[in-house]
Amino acid sequence: MTKNIIEVKNLYKAYGGKVAVDGISFNVRRGEIFGILGPNGAGKTTAMEMMEALRPIDSGAVTLDGANVAKHPQKIKAMIGVQLQSSAFFDKVNLTESLRMFAAFYGRKVDPMELLAEVELSDKAKSYPEKLSGGQKQRFSIATALVNQPVVLFLDEPTTGLDPQSRRKMWELIETVKARGITVILTSHYMEEAEKLCDRLAIMDNGKIIALDSPANLIKKLLARGFHKKQTREQADLEDVYIDLTGKELRE
Amino acid sequence: MRAILTYAITMFRRFLRDPVYIFFIFFFPLIFLFIFGTIFGGNNSVTFNVALINHSESEFSTNFVEQVSTAEDGVFKVKSEVQNLDEAKEMMSRGELDSIIELPTEFGEVQDGLPTGTMKVYYDPAQSQSGQTIASIMSSMLDEVNIDMTGVQPPLDVEQVSTGRDGMSQFDYTFAGLFAYTLMAMSIYGLSNQLPSEKKTGALRRIKATPFRPWQLIIALALVYTLLTAISAGVMVAVGVTLFDWHIKGSILLFMAFSLVSVLALSGFGMLVAAAAKNENQAGLAAQLIAFPLMFLSGVFIPLFIMPEVFRTISHFIPLTPVAEGIRFITTEGAGLLDILPQLSLVAAWGVVAYVIAFKVFKWE
Numbered sequence: 001m002t003k004n005i006i007e008v009k010n011l012y013k014a015y016g017g018k019v020a021v022d023g024i025s026f027n028v029r030r031g032e033i034f035g036i037l038g039p040n041g042a043g044k045t046t047a048m049e050m051m052e053a054l055r056p057i058d059s060g061a062v063t064l065d066g067a068n069v070a071k072h073p074q075k076i077k078a079m080i081g082v083q084l085q086s087s088a089f090f091d092k093v094n095l096t097e098s099l100r101m102f103a104a105f106y107g108r109k110v111d112p113m114e115l116l117a118e119v120e121l122s123d124k125a126k127s128y129p130e131k132l133s134g135g136q137k138q139r140f141s142i143a144t145a146l147v148n149q150p151v152v153l154f155l156d157e158p159t160t161g162l163d164p165q166s167r168r169k170m171w172e173l174i175e176t177v178k179a180r181g182i183t184v185i186l187t188s189h190y191m192e193e194a195e196k197l198c199d200r201l202a203i204m205d206n207g208k209i210i211a212l213d214s215p216a217n218l219i220k221k222l223l224a225r226g227f228h229k230k231q232t233r234e235q236a237d238l239e240d241v242y243i244d245l246t247g248k249e250l251r252e
Numbered sequence: 253m254r255a256i257l258t259y260a261i262t263m264f265r266r267f268l269r270d271p272v273y274i275f276f277i278f279f280f281p282l283i284f285l286f287i288f289g290t291i292f293g294g295n296n297s298v299t300f301n302v303a304l305i306n307h308s309e310s311e312f313s314t315n316f317v318e319q320v321s322t323a324e325d326g327v328f329k330v331k332s333e334v335q336n337l338d339e340a341k342e343m344m345s346r347g348e349l350d351s352i353i354e355l356p357t358e359f360g361e362v363q364d365g366l367p368t369g370t371m372k373v374y375y376d377p378a379q380s381q382s383g384q385t386i387a388s389i390m391s392s393m394l395d396e397v398n399i400d401m402t403g404v405q406p407p408l409d410v411e412q413v414s415t416g417r418d419g420m421s422q423f424d425y426t427f428a429g430l431f432a433y434t435l436m437a438m439s440i441y442g443l444s445n446q447l448p449s450e451k452k453t454g455a456l457r458r459i460k461a462t463p464f465r466p467w468q469l470i471i472a473l474a475l476v477y478t479l480l481t482a483i484s485a486g487v488m489v490a491v492g493v494t495l496f497d498w499h500i501k502g503s504i505l506l507f508m509a510f511s512l513v514s515v516l517a518l519s520g521f522g523m524l525v526a527a528a529a530k531n532e533n534q535a536g537l538a539a540q541l542i543a544f545p546l547m548f549l550s551g552v553f554i555p556l557f558i559m560p561e562v563f564r565t566i567s568h569f570i571p572l573t574p575v576a577e578g579i580r581f582i583t584t585e586g587a588g589l590l591d592i593l594p595q596l597s598l599v600a601a602w603g604v605v606a607y608v609i610a611f612k613v614f615k616w617e
Contacts, residue, residue: 054461074463082461088454090262092269097262104258105462144458 002066005030005152005183006051010060013046020046022207023060028152033174033184035194035201043207044187045085045156051185052082052154065151078106081145081182083138085156089129095140096125099147106148119143119173120250135166135250142173153177155186159193164242165250171197192239255464260472267480276442277480281434281488288430289423289496300350300386301329303340312360312367319393320353327389344376351375351386366401423496428583429552432576434488435511436518438481440543443473443522448535451617460616467611470527474519474607481515501586510582510596514575517599520606521571527614546572571602 006028013021021043028034036044049055051062053073062069069076089098096112103110116122119139124132132140138158145153158174159167167190174197178184188194194201195215202212211218236244267273306317321330331349334340340352352374359369373390375383399405450456459469492498500507521542529535548554549563550572556564567573578595581587589596 052461054457074465077461077463082458084454084458084461086454088458090266090450090455092266093262097265101258101262102462104255105459105464107255107463148462 003029005065006185007063008047008051008060009062011047011050011057011062012059013043013050013055014058019207021050024202024204024207024209025060026202026209026212028183028185029200031178031181031183032199033178033186033197035198036185036187036204037189037191037194037201038187038204042204044204047204048154048156048185048187052080053077054082078148079151081142081148081150081153083141083145083153083155083158085160089137089140089144091130092128094126094128095121095143098129098140099144102144103147108148110147115143115146118146118176120169133166135162135169138162138166138170139173142177146177150182152183152185155184157187157189159188159190163251164239165246165248167193168243168248169250256468256472256475259464259469260475263473263476264479267476273442273480277438277484278487280437281484282491284430284434285488285491285496288426289492299329300327300382301331301348302386303331303334303343303349303352304355305335305337305340305352306355306359307357308355308359308361308369309357310360310362310367312362313355313369316355316360316397328386341374344374347376350379350382353386353390421497421499423492424499424584425580427492427496427498428580429576431485431488431511431583432514432550432572432579433547433552435481435485435515435575436543436546436572438484439477439515439518440522440525440539442480443477443519444525444529444535444539445532447473447526448529448532451529451615452531454617457617466527466614466616470523470607470610470614473526474516474523477519477522478512478515481519482512485511485515500583502582502588506589506592507579507582510578510592513596513603514578514599517571517603517606518575520603520610523610524606524613527610530615530617546570549573550576552576571599571606574598574602 004027008027009025010023011021011025012019012023024043024047036048038044046055050057051064051069053069053076057070064076065079067075067079093101095116099110099112099115113122113125116125119142121132121136121140121143124136124140129137129140142153142155142158145155155174159170162170171193174184174186186197198215200212200214201218202209203218204210213221267277302320304317304320306313317330320328321332331343334343334349337352337354340349343349344352352372354372354374356369356372359371360367361369371390371394373383373387375386395406447456489498522539525535525538525542529538549559549567549570551567552572556567559567574595578587578592578599581592581595
């Protein structure tokens with residue numbers, strides 16, 4: 001087994017002359033949580049969708065567990081789990097049926113209840129996705145991404161738009177997925193989330209990777225460059241207050 | 253294979269949970285059937301609203317007025333309240349009257365032992381057909397009177413014979429066209445709307461990220477829509493038989509088999525639109541662009557013989573024509589498999605073409 005599960009080399013994509021992903025190269029290690037951060041339009045989603053065989057690659061190459069993504073898209077799709085940025089599911093199809101359907105796409109059979117229990121949606125087994133809250137939808141979309149027991153799980157902004165309780169629940173869930181030995185690649189706008197979850201992360205801007213390391217090392221490097229933050233003495237922030245007051249219990 | 257079936261079953265269940273769809277499947281064809289069934293069903297009798305203005309005092313004209321008012325089949329509905337020509341003309345211009353019959357003062361005056369006179373039948377130039385029909389009914393009524401009085405049978409005469417085939421009612425003929433239209437409407441409108449709306453929500457994009465392939469999706473949806481349309485068609489036949497006494501002259505099995513092939517083929521056109529369109533607006537427009545010419549150029553609603561030559565030629569090549577012809581031949585003429593082989597092959601060929609293009613132009617998002 002190689003140390004790197006994903007190898008990205010000079011990955012490039014342009015839309016009508018506008019460069020979206022500008023020749024990026026990086027490796028993702030087996031079993032880690034790898035974050036891709038960056039402002040809107042930096043090329044995070046485009047890069048990720050090329051790795052998922054969802055978008056044609058202009059040039060460069062992605063190898064996932066030894067298979068070339070551009071050459072074997074079907075093989076890649078069978079190996080990965082994907083949560084898209086805007087997850088939509090069929091209305092009037094309940095969660096159990098939806099999971100069975102997704103499993104069938106991979107030629108598999110699953111126990112929907114087991115998957116739903118994993119994402120704490122057991123009581124919603126017969127609900128339609130349109131009846132779920134934002135956090136529940138995101139957790140359900142992780143359940144659908146796990147039906148094929150993927151080796152890599154791609155999560156595009158898994159916590160965007162969620163309340164602090166749901167966000168924490170999602171973090172726990174991502175940690176559980178990692179504990180099962182699944183490599184996770186996620187994009188995020190939240191530094192707190194990246195710092196807490198990611199083993200290593202890449203920061204993208206204008207289609208290029210401008211930094212790649214573990215969160216701790218990135219901070220260390222910044223400090224070494226002589227950066228000083230205005231010192232504050234508070235031992236808690238507003239989020240601590242909020243969680244203290246409203247509790248960690250999910251509200252949905 | 254299991255992926256195709258699971259997807260098809262899931263989608264099928266989903267439609268049955270959607271009240272709008274249920275309406276579309278069950279009630280849309282029924283409403284259609286009721287509207288057209290009531291128009292073309294029954295005994296086909298036609299009634300004309302007429303005003304009878306009698307200026308004559310003769311006994312003959314009084315009797316004649318009586319005869320028109322009580323004419324058999326109730327062909328004429330005489331508006332006896334109208335006795336003034338100007339008033340009647342005004343009513344006719346509003347469409348309240350089909351015709352005005354005016355008997356002049358000298359009408360029915362006896363000369364040489366026989367009553368004489370000329371009546372006037374006024375009609376609206378916009379409705380010259382009914383005016384002419386009424387005039388001809390009038391003249392045949394007068395002819396009878398003439399024959400009665402003179403006892404002379406004219407040497408040349410016309411006999412009216414209906415060409416309706418034994419036991420076939422007007423509804424039976426109408427049904428064939430209605431049925432063909434319903435198959436098309438269900439196949440094209442239903443299908444073409446669904447997929448594009450899922451492209452917009454992103455539900456389809458999520459499936460793109462799995463190993464499920466477009467050809468599998470297309471086959472699954474063809475199965476689902478064929479089944480849904482078959483249900484719809486079944487309801488239509490059941491209601492046609494029970495409420496409108498619909499007859500089929502040919503083999504019911506052949507009718508079912510031919511309808512099934514037709515639905516599969518026509519669904520290909522819905523699929524074509526669904527596969528190519530990026531959203532419902534595009535799909536709606538494209539579906540109309542396909543459905544309208546099919547509807548009007550296939551002889552389903554408008555008889556082909558009244559069309560200009562060029563349209564009739566086009567008509568031979570469009571996919572709904574062989575569907576409508578095949579159904580009509582089986583149901584009203586009792587055609588067998590060999591008789592409808594040309595129609596069957598043409599429908600099947602169109603189906604193959606449609607699915608191949610649908611597959612080629614398919615877009616996930």
